[in-house]
Amino acid sequence: MNTQRKALCLILCLPLLSVLLSGCWDDRELNELGVTSGSAYDWENDQWKATYQVINPSSGASGMGGSGGGSTSSPPFVTFTVKGRTIMEAIERTNLTSTREMFFSHSRITVIGESLAKHGINQLIDMFLRKQDARETVYVFISKGEAGDILDQLMQLTKNQGAGIQLMIEQESRLLSYYPGTRLFELAMSLASESGSAVLPEILLTGPDIMDETSETGRTDLPSRLALGRLGVIKGEKFVGWLSQKQAFGLSFMTDHIETATIAFASQPRKSDKLDASFILQNSTTAVHPVWAKDHFIMDIDIKGSGVLTELGSVMDLNDRNAISQMEESLEQQVVDLVNNSWMEVKKLGADVTGFAVRVHRSDRKRWKQIEKEKSWDSVFKEIEIRPRVSFQIERTGLSNKSFKSVQQE
Amino acid sequence: MPQNQQKGRKTAKDPVETSVPAPLPLNPSLEVNLQEIGKRIGSSSDIVIRNFTNESLSSLSLTFIYIDGLVNADAVNQTVLQPLMESVTLKGDTITAEAAFSMIKDQMLPVGGVKEGKTLEVLLAMLFEGYTLILFEGLQVALAADTSGWEKRSINEPTSQGVIRGPKEGFTESLRTGTSMLRRRLKTTDLRIEEYKIGQRTQTGIAIIYLKGIASEQVLTEIRRRLDAINTDAILESNYIEEFIQDGGLTPFPTIQNTERPDAVAGGILEGQIGIIIDGTPFALLAPSTFFNFFQSSEDYYQRYDISSFLRLIRYGAFFVSMLLPALYIAVTTFHQEMLPTTLLISLAAQREGVPLPALAEALLMELTFDVLREAGVRMPRTIGPAISIVGALVLGQAAVQAGLVSAAMVIVVSFTAISNFVIPSLAIANSIRLIRFVMMFIASTLGLFGIMSFMMVLLIHMAGLRSFGVPYLSPVAPMIPRYLKDIFIRVPLWSMSMRPKTDLGKETRRQGPNQKPQPVEGANQGSPEQPKPQGEDPE
Numbered sequence: 001m002n003t004q005r006k007a008l009c010l011i012l013c014l015p016l017l018s019v020l021l022s023g024c025w026d027d028r029e030l031n032e033l034g035v036t037s038g039s040a041y042d043w044e045n046d047q048w049k050a051t052y053q054v055i056n057p058s059s060g061a062s063g064m065g066g067s068g069g070g071s072t073s074s075p076p077f078v079t080f081t082v083k084g085r086t087i088m089e090a091i092e093r094t095n096l097t098s099t100r101e102m103f104f105s106h107s108r109i110t111v112i113g114e115s116l117a118k119h120g121i122n123q124l125i126d127m128f129l130r131k132q133d134a135r136e137t138v139y140v141f142i143s144k145g146e147a148g149d150i151l152d153q154l155m156q157l158t159k160n161q162g163a164g165i166q167l168m169i170e171q172e173s174r175l176l177s178y179y180p181g182t183r184l185f186e187l188a189m190s191l192a193s194e195s196g197s198a199v200l201p202e203i204l205l206t207g208p209d210i211m212d213e214t215s216e217t218g219r220t221d222l223p224s225r226l227a228l229g230r231l232g233v234i235k236g237e238k239f240v241g242w243l244s245q246k247q248a249f250g251l252s253f254m255t256d257h258i259e260t261a262t263i264a265f266a267s268q269p270r271k272s273d274k275l276d277a278s279f280i281l282q283n284s285t286t287a288v289h290p291v292w293a294k295d296h297f298i299m300d301i302d303i304k305g306s307g308v309l310t311e312l313g314s315v316m317d318l319n320d321r322n323a324i325s326q327m328e329e330s331l332e333q334q335v336v337d338l339v340n341n342s343w344m345e346v347k348k349l350g351a352d353v354t355g356f357a358v359r360v361h362r363s364d365r366k367r368w369k370q371i372e373k374e375k376s377w378d379s380v381f382k383e384i385e386i387r388p389r390v391s392f393q394i395e396r397t398g399l400s401n402k403s404f405k406s407v408q409q410e
Numbered sequence: 411m412p413q414n415q416q417k418g419r420k421t422a423k424d425p426v427e428t429s430v431p432a433p434l435p436l437n438p439s440l441e442v443n444l445q446e447i448g449k450r451i452g453s454s455s456d457i458v459i460r461n462f463t464n465e466s467l468s469s470l471s472l473t474f475i476y477i478d479g480l481v482n483a484d485a486v487n488q489t490v491l492q493p494l495m496e497s498v499t500l501k502g503d504t505i506t507a508e509a510a511f512s513m514i515k516d517q518m519l520p521v522g523g524v525k526e527g528k529t530l531e532v533l534l535a536m537l538f539e540g541y542t543l544i545l546f547e548g549l550q551v552a553l554a555a556d557t558s559g560w561e562k563r564s565i566n567e568p569t570s571q572g573v574i575r576g577p578k579e580g581f582t583e584s585l586r587t588g589t590s591m592l593r594r595r596l597k598t599t600d601l602r603i604e605e606y607k608i609g610q611r612t613q614t615g616i617a618i619i620y621l622k623g624i625a626s627e628q629v630l631t632e633i634r635r636r637l638d639a640i641n642t643d644a645i646l647e648s649n650y651i652e653e654f655i656q657d658g659g660l661t662p663f664p665t666i667q668n669t670e671r672p673d674a675v676a677g678g679i680l681e682g683q684i685g686i687i688i689d690g691t692p693f694a695l696l697a698p699s700t701f702f703n704f705f706q707s708s709e710d711y712y713q714r715y716d717i718s719s720f721l722r723l724i725r726y727g728a729f730f731v732s733m734l735l736p737a738l739y740i741a742v743t744t745f746h747q748e749m750l751p752t753t754l755l756i757s758l759a760a761q762r763e764g765v766p767l768p769a770l771a772e773a774l775l776m777e778l779t780f781d782v783l784r785e786a787g788v789r790m791p792r793t794i795g796p797a798i799s800i801v802g803a804l805v806l807g808q809a810a811v812q813a814g815l816v817s818a819a820m821v822i823v824v825s826f827t828a829i830s831n832f833v834i835p836s837l838a839i840a841n842s843i844r845l846i847r848f849v850m851m852f853i854a855s856t857l858g859l860f861g862i863m864s865f866m867m868v869l870l871i872h873m874a875g876l877r878s879f880g881v882p883y884l885s886p887v888a889p890m891i892p893r894y895l896k897d898i899f900i901r902v903p904l905w906s907m908s909m910r911p912k913t914d915l916g917k918e919t920r921r922q923g924p925n926q927k928p929q930p931v932e933g934a935n936q937g938s939p940e941q942p943k944p945q946g947e948d949p950e
Binding site: 026027028029030033035037057105106108133135160 | 745748753757759763765768
């Protein structure tokens with residue numbers, strides 16, 4: 001090989017060498033990481049108060065052979081509470097107390113305290129969207145009182161609490177559909193949309209005390225558990241009020257967030273109002289059409305669905321088509337009531353968590369432009385009427401055509 | 411490298427520095443010849459010199475020379491010594507040396523190979539091949555009778571490339587046995603065997619074996635040229651030849667296959683490759699070879715195609731595992747922790763608690779340990795085998811984890827990598843992967859997945875540029891020839907492989923008739939295909 005070619009090769013290799021120099025700076029060993037599984041933010045004395053739940057790997061998070069043991073004294077996670085004028089300042093301060101670098105990529109949940117929700121959450125969302133290792137897919141919750149306390153509570157059946165709460169909300173929205181789990185990017189999207197409002201499920205402790213000692217997880221029934229409660233409504237960036245579970249359920253129907261849901265209803269509405277039957281709604285779609293009626297919008301809400309009858313407490317003959325229709329009617333009425341009830345509350349709060357603004361924008365551009373110009377959506381929203389129309393079908397009634405009660409009576 | 415080849419050819423003319431002198435013609439005097447021979451080969455104890463003198467007339471005097479151990483003693487006794495010594499004619503008093511020479515040559519040696527030699531060099535060369543030399547007083551020509559027959563290993567099962575189904579015979583160290591094994595498999599007039607003697611001191615016999623018309627003439631010429639250009643003093647094993655004739659350039663990848671199996675060589679020859687058998691080693695070479703040849707095992711063709719295809723895909727998988735797994739582990743655990751599922755991350759982190767070494771050092775430690783164990787396993791005496799396994803498994807595996815030197819996950823990674831390495835049928839490529847793995851680990855520890863990707867690209871570019879005797883190393887994938895992909899990633903049924911996979915090599919591309927797929931005869935009665943025709947149809 002002649003020297004000229006050699007020299008050329010060498011010159012070409014030099015930039016390649018610089019590539020090698022770039023790598024090592026951000027390598028981290030696993031045992032230098034403080035893997036956070038959840039974070040909680042509060043607002044206290046004009047300062048951010050952040051709580052981080054850091055997984056303690058050596059507590060045998062995965063049942064490591066003989067070396068962990070289930071009931072050792074070390075808890076599955078530890079929490080740090082830090083304060084700072086900005087969130088990042090608070091995060092950096094964890095390094096004053098922690099032996100490990102915070103690592104947020106595996107974070108599953110974020111809890112926003114009521115105090116912070118009242119102060120405003122824009123900065124928090126901004127931080128999540130901006131920070132490299134923060135994930136926008138974390139589920140966001142709101143808590144009445146101190147958010148940090150939520151992260152102290154130990155859960156049963158799971159050692160990774162953040163993941164546990166995530167499972168809880170995912171299962172809830174799949175099986176119950178009372179409220180949809182809100183991920184951070186969804187929160188940001190709805191706050192940035194025309195509606196400017198969003199809902200966050202509440203997470204709460206069912207008991208007065210925090211169960212934060214590992215010895216207590218040995219009990220079969222904890223006096224205090226984590227649970228999903230109401231639905232917090234955020235407007236703009238601030239908390240404006242709560243929707244009860246029932247109202248949240250109605251909202252799910254309005255916003256087409258129903259996956260499967262169980263509805264209790266009166267099987268013979270003409271005879272009694274007793275809720276004596278249940279129905280699993282397996283498919284449901286909601287279509288919303290805004291109609292301009294002279295001076296206000298009327299929302300046509302068409303809810304269609306089908307499902308299975310799973311429980312029947314009254315004497316009925318299911319071979320009779322009329323009986324089925326009767327039940328369907330009763331069901332539909334049940335949902336209409338839910339929706340109406342929910343709408344009343346939403347209207348009272350004045351926060352467009354139903355996403356009606358988006359509907360209006362899409363179907364009636366001109367008028368929306370007008371509204372946008374006048375910034376009058378809030379007042380327009382308060383004038384909105386809804387016309388919920390529900391049509392449900394009971395597709396199957398199970399193996400028996402009669403309720404067991406009627407079998408017994410024969 | 412055209413320059414290097416030129417250099418090689420130039421040096422071929424001036425021999426390497428050895429003590430081989432210029433050819434010396436025989437002297438009429440037997441005494442002088444014997445002295446000269448003695449000077450050349452010394453007075454080694456294995457050289458047998460027998461004199462035969464006519465008692466009545468001193469004009470006829472013969473000397474037998476052979477090397478004990480290289481000759482078949484029975485053959486020497488029965489075919490050379492006995493007929494000559496018992497011959498009445500030779501004992502008669504009128505016989506001259508010339509007459510005796512032609513008589514012995516034509517009538518008295520019941521041996522297949524009888525040759526004449528006029529120079530000392532030719533005769534000595536034959537002596538070393540097990541011939542018995544017969545030197546005559548007063549003649550400048552001598553006879554050599556082929557009495558060669560040395561101890562040979564019998565044909566055994568191949569030790570390094572065993573199969574479950576398929577022939578269990580492997581090459582032995584003998585060149586002639588090797589060629590005979592191939593002859594027995596390829597009973598065609600097209601089979602050609604060309605022999606070379608390479609190595610100034612070892613004079614090792616090398617045979618190139620190919621099928622005329624199927625092997626590429628270009629490749630043949632190139633192989634002959636490269637073999638001719640070898641000018642070294644010793645060839646002891648096939649790797650000597652491999653290194654001398656393989657395409658130059660720095661590459662970790664082998665471009666010539668080696669195999670212990672005659673059926674593999676026969677298979678290669680039938681696909682247009684050229685087999686090279688080297689005397690003294692049971693490993694034959696096959697060239698040209700592409701990357702994918704190293705993933706084909708001869709057993710692939712001895713079992714059902716679906717199973718073979720599955721196994722072959724596993725091999726490719728194992729190739730990647732063996733090359734990448736430790737590197738991926740390092741990259742993911744030090745750079746891309748977010749890629750791991752949380753539970754796995756926590757479990758890995760828990761295992762790494764208290765491990766003092768960074769992931770790279772941990773991986774290197776275990777990988778090197780394994781290589782040491784492996785090397786020890788090859789070298790150690792058989793009887794110590796269990797000891798090594800116990801040390802390897804218990805002391806290094808179990809205890810190292812318990813002592814907190816390495817994490818349990820790393821032991822899993824290393825052992826799985828090691829086992830994957832053994833899945834690859836060719837030891838040659840398995841070893842090069844072992845080497846690449848270390849480079850990969852270093853790169854992964856500095857650049858993460860990005861580095862792994864870049865290095866894979868570099869490797870791919872390198873492989874795409876490699877040639878084995880003019881055949882692109884990655885063919886038929888790059889350059890892509892879809893027609894020849896039938897035997898690359900999966901093995902299609904034999905009946906659909908009607909063309910030879912590498913038609914760019916030779917001229918005869920078709921190896922079997924078309925439409926070989928078995929099909930039931932239309933309208934045939936099930937059970938008895940040959941039913942007697944009804945009598946009525948017969949016009950008679």
